[in-house]
Amino acid sequence: MSQNKETEIQLQYIEKCKELLAKSSTKRPTFHIQNEGCQMNSIQTESIAAIMEKMGYEMVDTEDADAVVFNTCTVRENANQKIYGHLGHLKSIKREHPDMKIVLFGCMMQEHHVVEKIRKDYKYVNLVFGTHNIHKFPELFYRTLQTDDQIIDIWKESDEIVEGMPTSRKYSFKTGVSVMFGCNNFCSYCIVPYVRGREKSREPQAIIREIEELVADGVTEIMLLGQNVNSYGKTLETPVTFAELLKEVEKIEGLKRIRFMTSHPKDLSDELIQTMAESRKICHHLHLPLQSGSSRVLKEMNRRYDKEKYLELVNKIRKAIPDISLTTDIMVGFPGETEEDFQETLDVVRKANYDTAFTFIYSKRSGTPAAGMENQVPEDAVKDRFSRLLTLVQEKGRENSSRFQGSVQEILVEDENREKGTLTGRTQHNLLVHFPGEKDLIGKYVKVSLDTCKGFYYFGHIVEE
Ligand code: SAH
Ligand code: SF4
Ligand code: F3S
DSSP states (O other), X not given: OOHHHHHHHHHHHHHHHHHHXXXXXXXXXXXXXXXXXXXXXXXXXXXXXXXHHHHTOEEOSSSOSSEEEEEEOXXXXXXXXXXXXXXXXXXXXXXXXXXXXXXXXXXXXXXXXXXXXXXXXXXXXXEEEOSSOGGGHHHHHHHHHTOSSOEEEOOSOOOXXXXXXXXXXXXXXXXXXXXXXXXXXXXXTOOXXXXXXXXEEOOHHHHHHHHHHHHHTTOOEEEEEOTTGGGTTTTSSXXXXXXXXXXXXXXXXXXXXXXXXXXXXXXXXXXXXXXXXXXXXBOSEXXXXXXXXXXXXXXXXXXXXXXXXXXXXXXXXXXXXXXXXXXEEEEXXXXXXXXXXXHHHXXXXXXXXXXXXXXXXXXXXXXXXXXXXXXXXXXXXXXXXXXXXXXXXXXXXXXXXXXXXTOEEEEEEEEEOSSTTEEEEEOTTOOEEEEEOOGGGTTOEEEEEEEEEOXXXXXXXXXXX
16 A cells, blocks of 8 residues: 555544544543654654644543553653553542543554553553554544453554654654664664664655755754664665765754764764765764673673774864764663673763763563563662763763863754743754743754853853844
8 A cells, every 4th residue: 555545544534533533522631642762753752742643633642531642652661650650640540530531652662571461450541553664543533432342452663654744843843763674683681673673774865855845844954764764765765874864954954953862882973974074954963872892791682882982983073073972871780790891881971072862771671582581680789870871971061062161052942941031042053051031942953152161061141032
């Protein structure tokens, strides 16, 4: 079935839901939606929210709504536990409100044991679907509106990318755009390849068209998203590199800033570094997950680079783009990690000069190779390493972020702070800046002097509007 045909069918189901809902009540129904996980998940959550609104629902902040929808994540166990906690709470609300529809979808639902548990212990959940059939939501929801039975529809895989479904966004002037789905890397600790399936890239024309439409609608900053954007385009009928895609995106008139996430160090090409260095629009910020500084652990993790290669890459990037802001993800407590391995991680943190690092405690994910590894690290050793890592990351982050003190930077104004008359925006390096200003500047670019560094953010004042 062609993608357009599928989109058309689903758009018809949105209309059918709308008619059904209008017939059943004169009051406008409400829905509440929550997202866990990465930015790619958020885009899909926003799309489901846009569909619900088209059906006639009104979005509300509380869980006491006619429909409650959760987009789930399972990258670490704590994301998982959160959902079960919510479901317990929803049970009591549903007792008072029996017509309420509860919908669960996303990564966690691709795990067999989760679905079995919902089937058995959470019978009051109305609809469950996964990551491969999100485009079928209107059709599935139409069925849900007509029955009290639990509907579960999980696909193992799909090679289709459905374009053109409704979308919405939080900010009128900036948004994320997924360029690819899935992951082929199989890092030994990670569940994403199992729940998101094989890597699939969108056609460059579809991406460009979407960004052009967004720009025509007021967007000036976009974030291109994928689990490993550096391998974008490899599986397309006519292969395209990520750098080539970036060059096409750069040509879009009216677009001012381009960001992207995530870059896997093993695939970061010289072509990409050069493209970034020459570009007028690609922001000087790169998220380059390290995971571990120990070459031995990296090998066990199946990351396909070692400590030396990572540090060489960092040097190469800094040489080509001297003001680059580097950020990273680091994990502690991978099976078999020793104090010496951990010291290697600290060594890279000292040398790589990150502005920020997201730190995680290794979480055992069933079905991944690392879950079967024997020498799991004792909890107290992990906690101790985690706190030492955090201390160093924060100290180095403060030091590195302060390098812009006293300079004038262009800021995209994002929000008004709780304290009226003060605004928050970001530099191209993704640094937050607070400064006095009126809220009609939201969505605009202003030149701000970065007067005082407060660790991870700045206080400044506008020098030019
Ligand atoms: N595709 C991205 C990462 C996506 S998941 C990449 O390869 O860089 C985001 C982060 O979650 C990872 O970088 C990793 O640090 C962390 N993570 C993934 N699996 C994890 C696990 N099992 N336990 C703890 N952290 C994990
Ligand atoms: Fe997970 Fe590795 Fe893929 Fe990132 S690259 S999503 S860490 S398997
Ligand atoms: Fe989580 Fe799925 Fe993203 S597991 S991190 S929401 S791809």
